[in-house]
Amino acid sequence: MLQGTQSWEFQNRPVILSSGVVGGPFEKNGRLSEDFDHFYDDLWMGEDSYEKANRLMIEDAVKLALEKAGLQENQIQFFLSGDLINQITPSSFAARTNEIPYLGLFGACSTSMEGLAIASFLVDSGGANYVITGASSHNSAVEKQFRYPTEYGGQKPPTAQWTVTGAGYSIVGSGTDVQGPVPRVTSATIGKVIDMGLSDPFNMGGAMAPAAADTIASHLQDLGRDPSYYDLIITGDLAKIGRKTAQELLQQKGFNLTETQFQDCGLLIYGQDQPVQSGASGPGCSATVLYGHLLNQMKKGVYKRILMVATGALLSPLTFQQGESIPCIAHAVSIEYS
Template identity: 70%
Template sequence: MLTGKQSWTFNKKPGIISTGVTGGPFEAKGNLAEDFDILHEDLWLGEKSYEKAHRILIEEAVDKALEKADLKPDDIQFYFAGDLINQITPSSFAARSIGVPFFGLFGACSTSMEGLALASYVVNTQGAKRAITCASSHNSAVEKQFRYPTEYGGQKPPTAQWTITGAGVAIVGDSDEIDGAYVGVTSATVGKVIDMGLKDPFNMGGAMAPAAVDTIIAHFKDLETSPDDYDLIVTGDLGRIGQSTALDLLSKKGYELDEAKFKDCGLLIYKDDQPIQAGGSGAGCSSTVLYGHLLNQMKKRKYKKILVVATGALLSQLSFQQKESIPCIAHAVSLEYIEK
């Protein structure tokens, strides 16, 4: 299982047996609208607060994943989930209604691959037959907490990114119980916290890029692989600034990546004419893009093997007020289309 210094290999190759992906009105106008299961016309979702609407996004995504797999909550052993709101209350309150033993996670926007890595580890070691993993975000709830309420109308610099409204859910299961071809989780690399001293909360991509590079290189070294072993390497939400910075840092470390192979979920999800500044972000960014668009592409055989590197900025309102720099982290998970 442990490979190198900070990676796991999954010999049983747990499979993603079902997914559920929900989004909001901005995502409905984006590039990947057809890859969402449920899209809403407004940010309130019939609730009295954005935080309560956020919870609904999660519950709907979980319900959709269960429905597509013809499963019930009692068929799931564990639920791994996290978001960006204080004390991950949307995920915890959703867990209250879902009724599955719950692991609450916080890795900021890296939570998606943190959850997928842990769920796959538990299933691979026979700690569970099936586990749910979820990462989510809500634009207005996150903006209110970390920056300015949208009603304030504050102007953002070009380096800022747009927090997506969405929840991405996957049910990870024992490969022995999967009939036919499937998308399997083959390895994971757990990142280290990297802090380059940046303090600007409106430049998350630049702050997170070094953490992404550190994890990508650790993955290559631990598993003795290279960029050539993947059809696609996709980061979570570095955006334009972070993606460019990461490519430059990788080149200086001796890893030349073709821009056609090195993509970013925050740049894939929206159209060029949407006002997203440097790209999309949020804990739901990489989860919705992976569990919706990228898995659909793998099932169509466009990609055989991909590496998803979700990045997270581990700041808070308190750390910003205390003028702390922004510690960042990235977790990587490799997925492969497996014929049986």
């Protein structure tokens, strides 16, 4: 199963059986709105705090995934989840609700693929029959914790990104009784923490780009693949600046990816008329784009093989206040429709 130094190749090719994708009012007006299952009319979502609203999104996305798969909570062995709020409390409180054995994950915006990689490992090795995995973020909750409350009206530079309000969750299973083509997880590469000394919390894309390039290069080298093996190599939330930087770094490593082949979720989810500065970010960005838009595109035959590379900045409000630089990471998962 281990390939090279940091990759897994899954012999049994676990299947993404179903997914649930929910979003907020801003995402409803975005470019990929047709790929969401449900939208909330406001950021409060009927709760009395944004953090509770974040928890509600997770619960609803999980419920949707279960309904689509025709499964009950007691049939799921493990629930893998993460978000950006202190001590990932929205995920933990959602786990309190569904009562599924729980593994809380924090990889910042890379959490979605950290979860899918581990879920696939568990199913492939026989450690579980079904695993629910995913990630979420809430714009107002994240702004309040990492920057300024939205009511403050603080100005942001062009390098800043807009945190997605959304949750994307999937059920991973062996799929031995599934008929016809389905999205199968074929391999994963676990990234290394890369820190190039950047300390600007409003330039996350630039900070995360080296980690994305390192993981993509490691994945291709570990598995002995050329970039052309994939119809699409897509990062989680590098946005305008980070995507360009990562593409240049990959060229320096000898990997030439075309503009159409190398894309970014943070540049897909919103429309050109939405004021999101450099693009989108947040664990909910890659999770909603993959489990909604990209899986739908695979079902339509647009893509047969994709490499999803979720990127994360591993800072906290405390480390920023103490003058630390921003360590970053990226995890890659390959999905093939067969």
